[in-house]
Amino acid sequence: MTKKAPRFSMNEPHFTMRAWHLLAPRLAGLVPQWLKKLGASRRVTLKFGSHAVIVVVSLLLAYALRFDFIIPQEEFHRLWVGEAIALATKMLVVYLLGTYVVWWRFAGIVDLLDILAANFAGSVLFTMVTTAVAGRNFPRSVFLIDFLLCFLASAGARFAVRLYHESLVNSVSVTKGHQGLLIYGAGIAGLNLVREIRSNPSLHYRIVGFLDDDAQKQGATLLGVQVLGRGRNAAQIVQRYKNTTQPIDQIVIAMPTASARQLSEALANARATGVPCKSIPGLGELIAGKVKVSQIREIAVENLLGRAPVYLEHDRIRQSVSGCSVLVTGAGGSIGSELCRQLAQFNPSCLVALDQAESELFKIEMEMKDRGEFVPFCPVIGDIRNYARIEEILRKYKVTSIYHAAAYKHVPMMEDSLIEAVSNNVFGLYNMVQASVQNGVTSFVMISTDKAVNPTNIMGLTKRVAELVVSSMPTTGNCPCTRFVSVRFGNVLDSNGSVVPIFKAQIASGGPVTVTHPEMRRYFMTIPEAVQLVLQASTMGQGGETFVLDMGEPVRILDLAKNMIRLSGHEPDVDIPIRFVGLRPGEKLFEELSTSSDQVLPTRHEKIMIFCGPTLEYDPMRRWLADLRSACLQRNQCAVLARMMDIVPEYQPSHRWRTLLNQSATEKSPVSGNEMKAAASA
Numbered sequence: 001m002t003k004k005a006p007r008f009s010m011n012e013p014h015f016t017m018r019a020w021h022l023l024a025p026r027l028a029g030l031v032p033q034w035l036k037k038l039g040a041s042r043r044v045t046l047k048f049g050s051h052a053v054i055v056v057v058s059l060l061l062a063y064a065l066r067f068d069f070i071i072p073q074e075e076f077h078r079l080w081v082g083e084a085i086a087l088a089t090k091m092l093v094v095y096l097l098g099t100y101v102v103w104w105r106f107a108g109i110v111d112l113l114d115i116l117a118a119n120f121a122g123s124v125l126f127t128m129v130t131t132a133v134a135g136r137n138f139p140r141s142v143f144l145i146d147f148l149l150c151f152l153a154s155a156g157a158r159f160a161v162r163l164y165h166e167s168l169v170n171s172v173s174v175t176k177g178h179q180g181l182l183i184y185g186a187g188i189a190g191l192n193l194v195r196e197i198r199s200n201p202s203l204h205y206r207i208v209g210f211l212d213d214d215a216q217k218q219g220a221t222l223l224g225v226q227v228l229g230r231g232r233n234a235a236q237i238v239q240r241y242k243n244t245t246q247p248i249d250q251i252v253i254a255m256p257t258a259s260a261r262q263l264s265e266a267l268a269n270a271r272a273t274g275v276p277c278k279s280i281p282g283l284g285e286l287i288a289g290k291v292k293v294s295q296i297r298e299i300a301v302e303n304l305l306g307r308a309p310v311y312l313e314h315d316r317i318r319q320s321v322s323g324c325s326v327l328v329t330g331a332g333g334s335i336g337s338e339l340c341r342q343l344a345q346f347n348p349s350c351l352v353a354l355d356q357a358e359s360e361l362f363k364i365e366m367e368m369k370d371r372g373e374f375v376p377f378c379p380v381i382g383d384i385r386n387y388a389r390i391e392e393i394l395r396k397y398k399v400t401s402i403y404h405a406a407a408y409k410h411v412p413m414m415e416d417s418l419i420e421a422v423s424n425n426v427f428g429l430y431n432m433v434q435a436s437v438q439n440g441v442t443s444f445v446m447i448s449t450d451k452a453v454n455p456t457n458i459m460g461l462t463k464r465v466a467e468l469v470v471s472s473m474p475t476t477g478n479c480p481c482t483r484f485v486s487v488r489f490g491n492v493l494d495s496n497g498s499v500v501p502i503f504k505a506q507i508a509s510g511g512p513v514t515v516t517h518p519e520m521r522r523y524f525m526t527i528p529e530a531v532q533l534v535l536q537a538s539t540m541g542q543g544g545e546t547f548v549l550d551m552g553e554p555v556r557i558l559d560l561a562k563n564m565i566r567l568s569g570h571e572p573d574v575d576i577p578i579r580f581v582g583l584r585p586g587e588k589l590f591e592e593l594s595t596s597s598d599q600v601l602p603t604r605h606e607k608i609m610i611f612c613g614p615t616l617e618y619d620p621m622r623r624w625l626a627d628l629r630s631a632c633l634q635r636n637q638c639a640v641l642a643r644m645m646d647i648v649p650e651y652q653p654s655h656r657w658r659t660l661l662n663q664s665a666t667e668k669s670p671v672s673g674n675e676m677k678a679a680a681s682a
Contacts, residue, residue, distance in 0.1 A: 048095075052087060054154050059079070060079070061145075066139050082142070085129050089126045090125075093122040119147060179249040179250050181208060190212075194225055209226050210222065210228065213230050213231050238275055251277045252280065253280070256280060264563070323348070325397050330355060331361060334527055335527065336405040349376070378397060385424060391435050402445065404444065404446045409449070411458075415459075421459060425462035426466055433473060440482075444483065445534065448467050448487060450490040450491075453488075465647065471544045471546060472544075475543035485544070487549065489548075511576035511577050512577040516582060517557075520589050525549070533607055540605070546610070549609075585656065627643055628640065631643055
């Protein structure tokens with residue numbers, strides 16, 4: 001008894017694919033080498049000449065079809081006259097419309113419509129001139145047949161070139177060490193990735209198939225690529241292709257609009273295969289034009305946030321920035337440097353970057369030069385606590401808009417440096433506010449933080465005071481007023497001093513990864529997203545508003561640590577341990593963007609709201625600031641803290657500060673720096 005040969009083996013790619021890979025090298029070899037080496041000008045000449053040949057042959061075939069391939073002798077004269085007119089009229093239209101300069105290897109639907117329009121216009125002109133010259137004896141049906149043949153031939157020639165580059169050349173290169181890709185996601189992003197890889201063989205990828213969880217796509221073929229299964233079948237599919245001529249070397253997640261949960265599930269399915277897993281850029285970057293779909297890269301932790309892309313009112317932002325001299329304070333920091341990058345896109349007349357850290361300022365200056373920005377970029381060294389220096393900068397550069405990102409932000413450090421935190425975050429901000437009013441600045445945006453809501457630390461307290469200072473500035477008066485607004489948001493990923501670079505360093509050293517508390521949660525967004533919303537908020541309001549950004553759902557820090565460990569190729573608590581170290585001074589388990597008693601109103605942008613909390617009038621605020629400055633000059637820390645608690649009664653001091661305040665109230669005497677250190681050590 002003989003065994004029947006298997007009809008189809010799941011351990012091998014489809015038979016037609018194998019046959020195509022065998023046939024492709026022979027078909028590709030038919031193209032002469034000299035044709036591949038033609039220069040740009042000669043290629044244009046060749047394409048123009050090719051279209052002329054198509055025009056001549058199309059009319060000849062149209063005549064032959066009209067007379068059943070037996071052209072009467074008396075019609076030859078009309079045919080030659082028609083050929084001359086067709087060449088003159090159609091080639092004139094092609095030349096004027098420029099359809100011959102388009103790269104044929106990238107021909108698409110838009111080019112097809114252009115070809116249709118050019119052929120239609122050429123045929124109309126050909127018909128009119130021929131009727132005028134040859135009269136009505138010229139066969140009218142030839143006009144229609146000629147139009148159809150000429151359109152089909154010219155479109156076919158272009159798409160044949162694309163077919164050669166995307167199918168024949170790519171099929172030949174499969175055997176030359178290109179990596180096999182399994183694309184996770186057969187949506188628009190996945191299909192665009194297929195198109196870009198096929199049109200660019202230098203990427204050195206070959207596409208094996210799709211993975212998709214849509215039941216309707218199972219087994220379907222999209223752009224010649226088969227959907228091989230669902231995400232949970234990834235490990236089986238990789239194993240099936242392991243010993244074939246088309247092994248899977250890499251999985252690419254092409255799901256730029258997926259939620260955090262969907263991305264986490266896709267990552268888990270991909271990691272189960274044992275092959276490297278990467279992703280395409282997020283939709284926000286694709287929309288901004290910063291990257292291409294084909295720029296495959298490692299999966300980053302921000303991919304797992306599942307943040308929806310930010311849509312901006314670019315015209316409004318451009319109207320507020322274009323032609324203006326813009327100052328960014330704290331320009332060497334994470335938010336300040338990103339503000340510089342994004343503001344440069346809206347063509348300010350001058351972009352002034354202020355910071356007291358010369359090294360960071362030098363980095364952003366070099367980056368702006370490397371980016372080739374044509375906007376005048378002026379890095380300046382200065383301290384916002386120096387009022388004279390601020391006024392000098394505003395006058396020299398005629399600044400009209402300010403984005404104030406300079407602040408001390410490190411929570412534990414500010415717990416030990418109350419006077420310095422107040423000096424920088426409150427009086428530095430007040431210097432900027434006063435200088436703006438005195439020098440005719442029209443727009444002032446202060447960057448705030450979610451730690452200003454029900455603050456439990458000195459940093460959050462000083463930022464809440466800064467918000468009150470900004471909101472107290474008058475919005476009416478006889479002289480032109482500066483429009484002051486604050487923008488409040490939570491943590492940004494990968495910023496200086498944030499948890500992400502700390503986790504990265506701990507993972508690189510083999511652990512342990514230190515987490516303060518198993519239930520600690522924080523709001524997160526990416527730096528570009530935060531800055532985009534800051535720019536959008538800067539176009540809103542009449543002055544005095546505090547805008548709150550939609551941060552989405554809070555992220556558990558423990559989950560963030562585990563995801564980062566997995567992205568590095570390790571398993572949490574197996575390869576790299578996680579250790580809980582307890583809350584640091586001034587920290588709380590959950591951050592808030594507004595209190596439950598506060599009213600939050602919507603704006604015209606879905607991700608920006610207006611915070612309607614208590615505010616102060618300008619004159620009482622000015623007198624209060626004078627008292628606060630006096631306490632700071634005396635280095636009386638308890639007096640400074642008590643003054644701030646007068647206008648921020650929701651502040652919840654740490655045990656250490658509460659003890660010192662109680663001692664001060666009992667003793668009725670200032671607390672010196674030595675007493676503070678002794679209390680801290682206790």
